Amino acid sequence: MKRWLIALFLPLMAAMPAFAQDGDATVKEIEKYRQALADGNPAELWEARGEDLWKKKRGPKNASLEQCDLGMGAGKVKGAYAALPRYFEDTDKVEDLxxxxxxxxxxxxxxxxxxxxKNPFGxxxxxxxxxxxxxxxxxxxxGIKMxxxxxxxxxxxxxxxxxxxFFHRGGPHDFACATCHASDKQRIRLQDLPNLTKQEPAQRAYTSWPAYRVSQGELRSFQWRLFDCFRQQRFPELVFTSQGSVALTLYLAKNANGGVFNAPSIKR
Amino acid sequence: MKMTILAAAWMVPLAVLATPNAEEVMKASFKDRGQAKVDRLNQDETQAACSKYFAAVPKDVAKKIEAANLKTIKYPADGKVMGDWKEGERIAQSGVGKQFSDNPANPAGGNCYACHQLSKAEISFGTIGPSLYNFGKLRGFTEAMQKYAYGKVYNAQAYSACSNMPRFGHNQILTEQQMKHVTALLMDPDSPVNK
Incomplete structure (x- = not known):
């Protein structure tokens, strides 16, 4: 539907380094690019397909997910994500979305x-x-506060x-999440790195996931975000929905409390 | 009711762990993939201490870490620490290596630009580490400084405990030859770093 928009902005992205005369100019151009992107977010396609999947009768029991309790009561979707991960009595576990x-x-x-x-990531x-x-x-x-x-x-x-x-340094590169995400105003190449131990930057980062990634043509969940961070950290594969993945998500979500949730967003 | 029973049935093995230890939970939350095995989560003494104290390492601990890491540095047998800065630039640009998505048969990069400014021409550089522009020019093109630069690339924690910088030689990320090239990128008067 809005694929033409992506096609329009991809060349812009490729040309970006050419704009950069100094740090400030670079940051400004990146900000302009982000604003241009936000006008048409293909995440809508995933949202619509997800809604269909939520309401469709599926599986051996031929049931929809409309009675799923995400923590706000059976079938209540509004605001549920802003309060996750949380403890659920029926499984006696802390669960993320x-x-x-x-x-x-x-x-x-x-x-x-x-x-x-199966197929946690597209x-x-x-x-x-x-x-x-x-x-x-x-x-x-x-629009709901974390x-x-x-x-x-x-x-x-x-x-x-x-x-x-978050602070566990390991692997051949001695990296931890904190290597990149525990200091203010750092960049990796030209990419800003939020300090996820601080409320304001943690809010800004956490409330912008999931996101449609233009470079991948996919909508990415928070589980994917962690999975791919650990890949770059040179760690082994983070197991989808593992206890550790949920615990780390809870730590980051809690640090973002009070931030207004505004996703799925669109990112480079 | 039915739902609860079902849930309980597949939760039983986890319920046995009463108060799970963070490290055990972490290890159970990863799996081997390609070259990245779960044993990468095991920490050596330096990693364990730097995780525990993170940004604020006590002085006595820092001294111990630096002394232990200094001992690991092996200089090239031929005594030459300078390679070809052009090769060094390529290594500095490359971010591949050691990820489960990388082919272990290919050489790893140093990814220096991810964190450092080096040459003036490359404007896409990170700021996690200090700018290294004019590294040799500012410090003098001496043999002692060449050796220091090589050692720093080999094991940065010999000089700065709990530095964020990977220990490229100590952890066998770069080969001896590659580290010579990176040293030349920093220390060769003809390198764009020193222009």
Whole structure:
């Protein structure tokens, strides 16, 4: 639908370094580019497909996800993402959106655990139902303030585990999340790096995911964001919806509390 | 009701871990992929201390870390630390290597520009590390400084405990020859870094 827009701006992106005379000019041009992009966000396509998937009867039980409890009560989607991850009594676990969707697909639709976790991320040859569902659910939190609770002992425990993971240096390059994301106003190449230990930059970063990535032509979930950060960190593969992935998400989401959620967004 | 029972059935193995240790949770949350195995999460003493203290390493700990890392530096047997700066520039530009998405048969890059300014011509540089523009020119083109630059690339934590910079020689990211080229990029008077 709005693919022409992407086609229009791709050459602009390629030409960007040529604009840059000094740091400030570069930053300004990048900001202009981002504003131009925001006019037409193909994430809408994922949101629409996700809504269809949410309402469609699927799986061995031929049921929709409309009775899925994302933490606000069965079937309530509005504002649910802004309060995730959170503790769920029925599973006795802290779950983020993706792991909660897996739970609902297993419980309500009768999919096996492995089926529900299949194709977590889309690619040239695979469409990810998970990323579409994530787009739909997150879009229903647009304009709502992040309010992740740290009440249940397991939520507190997840926060501590997530924090530990964030500062864990390892691998051949000695990298941790904190290597790039614990200082102010740093860049990797020309890319700004938010300080995710500080409220304001953490809010800005966290509330902008999921995002449609122009360079990939895909909508990317927060689980994907962590997966690909760890790849670049030279770590092994982060297991989709693993306890550690949820804990780290909770740590980052909590740091972003009070920020107005505004995603799916569009990014380079 | 039915839902709860179902959920409980596949949650049982996890319920056994009463108070999970963060490190165990972390290890169970990753899996081997390509060259990146889960054992990469295991920390040596330097990594463990730098994770624990992160930005504020106590002085005595910092001294120990630097002393231990200094011992790891191996200088080239032929005594020459300078290679070809043009090769060094290529290594500085390349960000591949050691990721599970990389082919381990290909040489790794140093990705210096991700964090440092080097030549004036390359405007796409990061700011995690200091600018290295005019590195040799400012410090003098001496043999001692060449050796220092090589050592810094080999193991930055020998001079600066818990530096964010990868220990390229110590962790076998770059080969000896590649480190010589990077040293030349920093220290050759003809290198664009020193123009």
């Amino acid at each position: 993706e792991s909660r969707l897996v739970t609902c697909m297993v419980m309500l639709q009768g999919f096996s655990y492995d089926q529900a976790r 690619g040239p040859d695979v469409k990810s139902d998970m990323e579409a569902l994530v787009a739909y659910v997150t879009s229903a939190s647009r 309010n992740v609770a740290l009440k249940h002992p397991k939520e507190k425990e997840a926060f501590e585990i997530g924090k530990k993971m």
